[in-house]
Amino acid sequence: MKIVVVVLIVIIIVLVIYIGLMQLQVHKINMQLEKRLRENTRQPVSIELINKDINRLTANINKYLKVEEHLRLKGIREDKMFRELIVNISHDLRTPLTAVKGYQQLMKKEQLSQEQRKRLEIVEKHTGDLEMLIQHFFEYSYLTNAEPQIDLERTNLNSLVGDSLVTFIPYLEEKDLSLRLIESQSIFVLADKQLVKRIITNLIQNCIQHSKGVIVVSLLVEESAVISFKNPVKDLPHTEEALLFERFYTGDKARTKSGGLGLAIVKLLAEQMGGSTQAIIEDHTLDIRVSLPLYK
Structure with missing residues (x-):
């Protein structure tokens, strides 16, 4: 009888140790996956315990990771x-666009x-719309391919925005549009003046x-x-607010002229x-907001 009890105790101890080892191995697998995410490594998952199901699980995880990396x-x-392209x-x-504009002048x-x-x-x-589209194509491609050269400095946002808007007054008058600038205080930001000017240009x-x-x-x-x-x-429905900044997004036929790239560049x-950027649609009004770090 004592022998049976001893054998049962030994079996229980072995099972507890085995289960503990499997739990430890599962924990190690989780740790390795978390490390891959945290450190952006490509190290495959490895195990030490000989268990058919865990071996199969690890092999499938590694296959998935390999496919994911390939994609x-x-x-x-x-x-x-x-x-x-x-x-x-x-x-x-x-x-050819330059040639077309030349013939138009003639x-x-x-x-x-x-x-x-x-x-x-x-x-x-329509030639002007095409020229703007081409410019946006080129600018977006350049910005996404080149290493950004950013010169952050203390910048008076009021002056920069005001000066940028003045240059567009003739275009606004041509379109029978009016512009109202609202500012309650002087605002200084830590920004690159040239990039802010390009943002204002695309927004206007x-x-x-x-x-x-x-x-x-x-x-x-x-x-x-x-x-x-x-x-x-x-x-323009509220559901499309977040899509306005996506490249090539066209909310309606009128927006096909810019191809959706202008706001993507912003x-x-x-x-x-x-x-950061945000779009708010309320009462048939579109509010495009650009947030920049304050100079402190």
Whole structure:
């Protein structure tokens, strides 16, 4: 009887040790996976315990990780090829576009009827839209491929925004649009002046293309400095707010002119300076907000 009890005790002890070892191995597998995520390593998962099911689990995990790594590298290669393709297309389109604009200038010097001049103005407008699209293609490709050269310095946001907006007054008048700048205090940010100017340019161009009323630009101080561009919009649902900054997003037919790249560039430039972007749609008004770090 005592022998049976001793044998049972030994079996229980062995089982407890075995279960403990399996739990320890599962813990090690988890630790290795967490390390891969934390340190971005590509080390395969390894085990020491000889157990059929755990061996099979580990082998499947390693197979999955290998497939995932292959897909990740494939995605990087395809994205790089895509950006290089955009750069090449941009260069290829600029030459014939320059020729088209040259012929348009020659035609304007000719004696044209009122109807012909009206048609020429329409062609010039579409040529300008195409030129902007090509420029956005090139700029986006450059920003995503090149190492950013950022010069952060103390910058008066009020002066920078005001000076940038003044240059667009003729374009606003041409579109019968009005602009209102709201600022309650002097705001200083830690930013790159040239990048902020490019952000303002893309935002005001977006408003000029799509706005049908008053464009309201506000400078606010919250947790960071905020540049807000508000303009009336039609038929743009709340569900598409987060998509506005995605490249090539087109919320409606009117937005196909910019190809969705203008706001994608704004988002990219803001993030390079430690900032962020947000879109708010409320009461048929689109509010594009760019947050930049305050100078402290």
